[in-house]
Amino acid sequence: LEIILVDDGSPDNCPAMCDEYAARDSRVKVIHKKNGGLSSARNAGMEIAGGEYMGFVDSDDWIALDMYEHLLNGFLQNDGIGVTSISINCMDENGNKNWAKSDDLLKRRLTASEWVRQLSETSSRYNCWNRLYLTRLAKKVPFTYGKFAQDVKFNFQIAEVLEESNLSYMDLPFFGYYYNRYRPGNISNLGIWQDIDALSHYIALCEQWKDSRPKWEKWVLKRRVQFSIDANSRIQLNPEWRHLRHKKELDLRQIPNRYVLTNLSKHFILSFFILKYIPVLWRIGKVRRVAADLLMRYI
Numbered sequence: 001l002e003i004i005l006v007d008d009g010s011p012d013n014c015p016a017m018c019d020e021y022a023a024r025d026s027r028v029k030v031i032h033k034k035n036g037g038l039s040s041a042r043n044a045g046m047e048i049a050g051g052e053y054m055g056f057v058d059s060d061d062w063i064a065l066d067m068y069e070h071l072l073n074g075f076l077q078n079d080g081i082g083v084t085s086i087s088i089n090c091m092d093e094n095g096n097k098n099w100a101k102s103d104d105l106l107k108r109r110l111t112a113s114e115w116v117r118q119l120s121e122t123s124s125r126y127n128c129w130n131r132l133y134l135t136r137l138a139k140k141v142p143f144t145y146g147k148f149a150q151d152v153k154f155n156f157q158i159a160e161v162l163e164e165s166n167l168s169y170m171d172l173p174f175f176g177y178y179y180n181r182y183r184p185g186n187i188s189n190l191g192i193w194q195d196i197d198a199l200s201h202y203i204a205l206c207e208q209w210k211d212s213r214p215k216w217e218k219w220v221l222k223r224r225v226q227f228s229i230d231a232n233s234r235i236q237l238n239p240e241w242r243h244l245r246h247k248k249e250l251d252l253r254q255i256p257n258r259y260v261l262t263n264l265s266k267h268f269i270l271s272f273f274i275l276k277y278i279p280v281l282w283r284i285g286k287v288r289r290v291a292a293d294l295l296m297r298y299i
Contacts, residue, residue: 003028004045009035014059039143039150046139054135056128060180067176071132074170078109082167083158085131086174108171112163113215119155120219126152130177137161149198156205156220192241195231199224199249222263225255229268232275236282245279252276 005018005028015032022028031044042056053072057063067086074084087105110118119125128151141157143150162169202224209217231250235241244250252275260272274281274288281287 001027002049002051004049005030006041006045007032008037008041008044009033037146039145039147042143042150043145046142049135049139052135053132054138055132058129061129062178062180064176064178067174068132070172070174070176074172075132075134078170080167081109081170082134082137082162082165083115083131083169084172085170086172086176088127088130088177088179089175090179105173105175106171107173110169110171112159112167112169115162115169116156116159116216117219119159120223126155127179128154129179133158134167137165137167144201147197147200148194149201152198153201153205156201159216192231192235192238192244195227195234196244196247196249199227199231202227203249225260226264226268228252228255229271229275232279233271233282236275236279242279 003021003025005021007015007018007030018028018030018032022030029048031048033041033044038058046054053075055068055071070086071084075081137158140161141154143154147153159169202220205220206217206224209220228250229252232245232252235245235250246253248254252272255272255276257273260269264272271282
């Protein structure tokens with residue numbers, strides 16, 4: 001076991017705590033560096049990692065004592081695996097279980113292509129901290145500096161490496177990662193700016209795969225359009241964000257009406273047209289609910 005603690009320019013007592021852990025246990029290594037953000041910190045740890053497998057734990061979360069045992073057994077008990085994953089317990093501000101992402105708690109082996117489709121179905125699946133990766137694969141995909149939602153791009157790129165290496169992805173039926181959903185200052189609480197960066201990753205992936213992997217591009221494009229609609233719905237309910245609706249990543253004018261009508265569900269169709277043409281209606285809850293009811297009756 002190798003534990004790498006990255007002190008990313010912490011202004012509090014964390015540097016001393018890291019050094020204390022390293023003094024008590026030779027398996028602990030510490031990196032002290034100038035603050036560079038999450039991607040920079042992860043890349044610094046990946047660079048010196050010497051183990052055959054690699055996992056990530058964010059500093060405001062915690063894990064079950066046997067989480068990595070379960071993740072490792074996924075490799076040891078199955079041939080041809082490149083990534084293993086377990087399910088997440090989301091915790092509230094008091095440390096109590098708030099809700100859990102079970103992903104059906106099934107043991108599932110997926111090809112790289114099947115995993116891309118799974119990742120494209122919802123943003124709740126692209127986390128990297130509830131997973132274990134072959135180190136030689138992970139080191140081929142450094143995290144992007146200066147961007148939020150890094151896990152989106154990272155896992156999709158890992159899927160590319162999986163396919164090239166003829167390896168599979170595996171879900172394991174175990175709850176082992178405790179995600180602190182409500183910590184003040186948590187990156188996931190940065191709202192629209194994280195959404196914008198996530199959308200920029202989706203747009204870049206669609207462009208990258210347009211010719212080389214058209215099936216993957218189709219799945220990611222649908223996720224990108226759905227996510228754009230969701231983000232625009234939040235923008236209209238926050239006066240401080242409304243001026244961003246025509247920002248490149250969020251601009252619904254770039255999305256053809258025909259695509260939405262032929263590829264999305266009724267709920268997304270309604271939301272799209274209101275947010276694209278008469279967004280002021282989205283701010284009126286009663287009007288929004290009546291419009292939704294009428295649309296469901298007549299479409």
